[in-house]
Amino acid sequence: MSDSNLTGKMTRREMLKLSAAAGAGAFLAACGTPAAPAKTAEELLKSANTIPMDTLIAEAKKEGSLTTIALPHDWANYGEIIETYKTKYGMKINELNPDAGSSDELEAIRANKGSKGPQAPDVVDIGIGYTDASKKEGLFSAYKVSTWDTITLKDPDGFWFAEYYGVLGFEVSKAQIKNIPQDWADLLKPEYKGQVAMAGDVTKSNEAVMSVWAAGMSRTGKADLAAAQEGLKFWAEVNKAGNFVPVIGSAGTLAKGETPILLHWDYLALADRDTLKGNPEIEIVVPKTGLMAGPYAGAISAYAPHPFAARLWWEHVFSDEGQLMYLKGYAHPIRYNDLAARNKIPADLAAKLPPADAYKKAVFPTLDDLNAAKKYITENWRTVVLGQ
Amino acid sequence: MKKVNIWAWIILAIGMIYFFLPLVATLDFSLRAEKDVYPSLAAYRFVFGDPAFYQNFGSSLLWSLLTIVVSLLLIVPTTYWVHYRLPNWRPAVEFVTLMPFVVPAVVLTFGMIRLYCCDPLPLVSSPILLIAGYTILSFPYMFRAVDAGLRAIDVRTLTEAAQSLGAGWPTILFQVIFPNLRVALLSGVFLTFAIVVGEFTFASLLNWPAFGPYMEFLGAQRAYEPAALALVSFALSWGSIGIIQYVGQGRGGEANLAGAR
Amino acid sequence: MSQTPSLRLGNGDAPGARPPSQKFTWAWVGLVPFFLFAIAFLLLPSASIVVNSFKGPEGGFTFQNIIDVVARKDLRSAYQASLSISAITSIGGGLFGFLLAYAVILGGLPKSLRTFLVTFSGVASNFAGVPLAFAFIATIGNTGLITRAIESLSGVDIHRTGFSIYNIWGLSIVYMYFQFPLMVLIMAPALDGLRREWKEACENLGATDWQYWRYVALPILLPTLLGTTILLFGNAFGAYATAYAFSGSFINLVTIVIGGQIQGDVLFNPGLGNALALGMVIIMGLCMLGYSWMQRRSARWTR
Numbered sequence: 001m002s003d004s005n006l007t008g009k010m011t012r013r014e015m016l017k018l019s020a021a022a023g024a025g026a027f028l029a030a031c032g033t034p035a036a037p038a039k040t041a042e043e044l045l046k047s048a049n050t051i052p053m054d055t056l057i058a059e060a061k062k063e064g065s066l067t068t069i070a071l072p073h074d075w076a077n078y079g080e081i082i083e084t085y086k087t088k089y090g091m092k093i094n095e096l097n098p099d100a101g102s103s104d105e106l107e108a109i110r111a112n113k114g115s116k117g118p119q120a121p122d123v124v125d126i127g128i129g130y131t132d133a134s135k136k137e138g139l140f141s142a143y144k145v146s147t148w149d150t151i152t153l154k155d156p157d158g159f160w161f162a163e164y165y166g167v168l169g170f171e172v173s174k175a176q177i178k179n180i181p182q183d184w185a186d187l188l189k190p191e192y193k194g195q196v197a198m199a200g201d202v203t204k205s206n207e208a209v210m211s212v213w214a215a216g217m218s219r220t221g222k223a224d225l226a227a228a229q230e231g232l233k234f235w236a237e238v239n240k241a242g243n244f245v246p247v248i249g250s251a252g253t254l255a256k257g258e259t260p261i262l263l264h265w266d267y268l269a270l271a272d273r274d275t276l277k278g279n280p281e282i283e284i285v286v287p288k289t290g291l292m293a294g295p296y297a298g299a300i301s302a303y304a305p306h307p308f309a310a311r312l313w314w315e316h317v318f319s320d321e322g323q324l325m326y327l328k329g330y331a332h333p334i335r336y337n338d339l340a341a342r343n344k345i346p347a348d349l350a351a352k353l354p355p356a357d358a359y360k361k362a363v364f365p366t367l368d369d370l371n372a373a374k375k376y377i378t379e380n381w382r383t384v385v386l387g388q
Numbered sequence: 389m390k391k392v393n394i395w396a397w398i399i400l401a402i403g404m405i406y407f408f409l410p411l412v413a414t415l416d417f418s419l420r421a422e423k424d425v426y427p428s429l430a431a432y433r434f435v436f437g438d439p440a441f442y443q444n445f446g447s448s449l450l451w452s453l454l455t456i457v458v459s460l461l462l463i464v465p466t467t468y469w470v471h472y473r474l475p476n477w478r479p480a481v482e483f484v485t486l487m488p489f490v491v492p493a494v495v496l497t498f499g500m501i502r503l504y505c506c507d508p509l510p511l512v513s514s515p516i517l518l519i520a521g522y523t524i525l526s527f528p529y530m531f532r533a534v535d536a537g538l539r540a541i542d543v544r545t546l547t548e549a550a551q552s553l554g555a556g557w558p559t560i561l562f563q564v565i566f567p568n569l570r571v572a573l574l575s576g577v578f579l580t581f582a583i584v585v586g587e588f589t590f591a592s593l594l595n596w597p598a599f600g601p602y603m604e605f606l607g608a609q610r611a612y613e614p615a616a617l618a619l620v621s622f623a624l625s626w627g628s629i630g631i632i633q634y635v636g637q638g639r640g641g642e643a644n645l646a647g648a649r
Numbered sequence: 650m651s652q653t654p655s656l657r658l659g660n661g662d663a664p665g666a667r668p669p670s671q672k673f674t675w676a677w678v679g680l681v682p683f684f685l686f687a688i689a690f691l692l693l694p695s696a697s698i699v700v701n702s703f704k705g706p707e708g709g710f711t712f713q714n715i716i717d718v719v720a721r722k723d724l725r726s727a728y729q730a731s732l733s734i735s736a737i738t739s740i741g742g743g744l745f746g747f748l749l750a751y752a753v754i755l756g757g758l759p760k761s762l763r764t765f766l767v768t769f770s771g772v773a774s775n776f777a778g779v780p781l782a783f784a785f786i787a788t789i790g791n792t793g794l795i796t797r798a799i800e801s802l803s804g805v806d807i808h809r810t811g812f813s814i815y816n817i818w819g820l821s822i823v824y825m826y827f828q829f830p831l832m833v834l835i836m837a838p839a840l841d842g843l844r845r846e847w848k849e850a851c852e853n854l855g856a857t858d859w860q861y862w863r864y865v866a867l868p869i870l871l872p873t874l875l876g877t878t879i880l881l882f883g884n885a886f887g888a889y890a891t892a893y894a895f896s897g898s899f900i901n902l903v904t905i906v907i908g909g910q911i912q913g914d915v916l917f918n919p920g921l922g923n924a925l926a927l928g929m930v931i932i933m934g935l936c937m938l939g940y941s942w943m944q945r946r947s948a949r950w951t952r
Binding site for chain 3 (some may be wrong): 393395396397399400403406407409410411412413414416417462463465466469470473474477479481482483484486487488489490491492493494495496497498499500502503517520521523524527528529532533535536537539540541571572575578579581582583585586588589600603604607614615617618621622625626629630633
């Protein structure tokens with residue numbers, strides 16, 4: 001530095017040279033990134049960021065297989081989603097227990113923490129009410145799929161993400177019911193004596209709890225604790241009128257005639273209609289008031305033996321094709337609005353579902369409200385409704 | 389004897405009506421699978437055409453065979469020993485064999501999972517836990533059957549007679565005691581077989597393929613086929629038990645019943 | 650079960666002739682495999698019941714679960730319901746099951762019927778859960794075979810009268826389906842053991858059928874009869890799948906409540922579930938004690 005100054009301050013010239021040098025150095029450093037070592041598999045998995053598809057497919061193929069749980073093929077068209085994953089990416093899928101409930105799936109994760117064997121699930125599909133507690137328990141590993149931004153219900157850190165939802169409606173057997181009930185209040189009519197049933201038990205099944213809550217919501221208008229209280233009162237009236245059948249309803253009991261009016265998720269009811277092939281004829285009613293939406297959320301197990309395959313699975317599920325496959329199974333994919341906005345939904349597919357207008361009033365409860373309502377309903381079901 | 393005969397027939401008739409009515413009702417429903425066609429075998433065609441049916445039934449058959457072997461090997465020598473040498477231990481053994489009734493399967497499975505999920509004994513990845521669980525479930529029935537059979541024969545005399553003729557323990561067990569327990573053993577084996585094939589909780593929670601979860605699963609998805617499946621599994625189990633009975637009788641027919649007649 | 654050899658009859662034991670031998674101290678080894686297995690796969694996992702009974706929903710230690718089990722009205726009535734249905738089906742099931750076994754073995758019926766009933770019982774004793782519940786819904790449910798037959802014969806619409814099978818009595822009828830066969834299966838070998846010579850000896854001495862039963866056959870059968878009744882009791886007490894498939898949690902049974910707490914999607918207080926299970930273990934333990942006392946008294950007759 002020839003022009004050094006007694007005060008040590010740089011001259012303007014020196015300043016310019018220095019900054020040019022620094023700038024050039026920085027520029028070179030930035031260009032030099034492709035030459036820097038690529039991220040290791042560990043790092044890719046630890047960060048929740050989207051992994052480029054090529055890398056993802058390559059790593060997943062190395063793992064070779066994916067272990068799923070609780071995915072019946074007839075539920076929201078999982079059959080097709082599973083098959084396309086296998087053929088498109090040349091992967092094997094080990095399907096565990098299709099009958100498992102949400103709590104069973106989480107238990108499977110816990111039970112297999114130490115083992116990477118075939119009993120350990122990689123991915124789960126659970127009711128939305130389970131997501132928070134499980135995240136806190138550390139059962140999940142975060143990942144944001146490439147279509148992350150268009151997912152409307154998710155954990156901001158990427159630990160869980162809603163995949164699809166349905167609404168609670170009435171599955172009615174036309175063979176026995178001449179006047180199809182159109183709304184919750186109709187269920188109290190004396191003509192339906194011994195004919196109204198739920199598809200689960202209130203003390204065990206989320207669907208049944210939603211049936212109570214939605215009934216209350218039809219009276220109060222909001223999905224809150226007051227609706228839970230009203231819901232119990234409603235069902236107490238149904239029981240008193242003798243309309244309630246305590247049998248746990250299914251396609252079988254419906255066909256038999258024991259539970260001709262069944263409260264069921266719309267996608268399951270529509271799938272039933274397909275399975276039964278008109279034997280008996282079924283009508284699915286989306287109630288005018290008290291329309292409760294029930295989303296299901298997906299997650300990756302923190303102890304997954306095949307973490308890359310798991311991430312590839314979610315990329316598959318949240319892709320446009322994956323989401324449309326849900327629609328084929330009558331379940332509303334979570335990215336429905338995005339797909340509709342971009343005109344990706346085939347007209348014939350849209351026609352198979354109940355009219356879109358009916359769904360406009362669907363209410364998505366918040367997790368806090370859901371948990372509070374669940375607690376209230378299950379604790380008070382016996383005393384209020386059954387009078388025990 | 390004639391008086392007893394009529395009552396015997398009446399009681400049997402009442403029993404048969406009670407047992408067969410529900411089966412008839414199920415059959416009736418299972419034949420309605422096709423719209424406006426009665427009777428229709430569509431539900432049965434579905435069941436027999438479903439590869440999952442064969443896989444799951446086959447798996448359960450395998451589990452039941454393994455369970456029967458383990459259970460027999462554990463229960464028969466133990467019960468024999470209690471009868472012959474250690475009658476004071478009877479209450480302890482009996483208590484253990486009755487415990488599976490009291491401990492709900494759900495709780496037992498969760499307990500096993502937590503104990504054996506991780507190091508040093510990660511048994512969760514192999515069917516060992518499943519077979520162990522099934523064996524435990526079979527204890528009350530197997531023990532009760534063998535116990536009843538042993539009571540009916542004179543264990544001490546038989547053993548000492550065999551010993552005085554120079555027989556060693558294996559000979560005593562397999563050539564003297566077992567043949568006299570044939571009826572009792574058979575009934576224990578039937579019960580174990582039926583338990584394992586119909587069992588649901590263990591197989592479902594431990595996530596192994598088995599017939600119980602398959603039936604449950606089909607029940608959730610379809611309407612008429614589960615009824616067909618229930619009857620088919622009933623018939624298959626009955627047939628298998630009939631075969632066991634036939635094979636177990638040996639060529640002596642009913643000659644070797646428990647105790648001399 | 651006294652050890653005075655001079656009073657021990659039967660079993661071919663010459664009174665007092667057996668000298669104490671070194672072997673006796675090692676005889677318990679014969680029971681080791683059984684107990685090891687039981688400890689590993691039954692006792693240890695069950696011990697978790699006790700431990701977990703004291704766990705609160707958040708994981709900490711608490712007595713609340715035990716208190717709940719005793720204090721909460723709905724839980725006490727769950728035990729009541731479970732106990733009633735177990736008592737009904739074990740006594741009723743035991744009685745009719747015994748009659749059935751007697752009918753085919755000693756009732757002079759053709760041998761083939763005996764084989765038929767025994768093999769059928771093998772299957773029926775485990776016909777439970779969803780298929781059994783559905784079979785009965787299809788028979789005596791609101792649209793069941795029998796119900797509709799009665800309606801068409803008598804013109805009465807059962808629906809409107811408010812009659813329902815979805816209660817303890819209806820469920821008891823369902824439970825009998827596996828209780829009767831179980832009794833048959835266990836009593837069959839025992840009835841076989843009733844030697845013809847004894848009956849003939851009695852007749853020779855001029856005894857009536859009733860006296861034969863009262864003084865010879867029943868006392869011999871009593872331990873097995875009692876034991877099997879307890880078995881039936883335990884079987885009904887622990888039944889879950891059938892009750893749940895039949896009417897969900899409409900009938901308040903302990904096993905249903907436990908299922909909801911441990912495995913359900915909504916409630917989740919495994920501590921309470923375990924405390925309830927602990928209650929079940931204690932109750933069955935008491936039954937067992939009562940049974941062994943009864944057995945010791947009646948065992949006099951077999952020695």
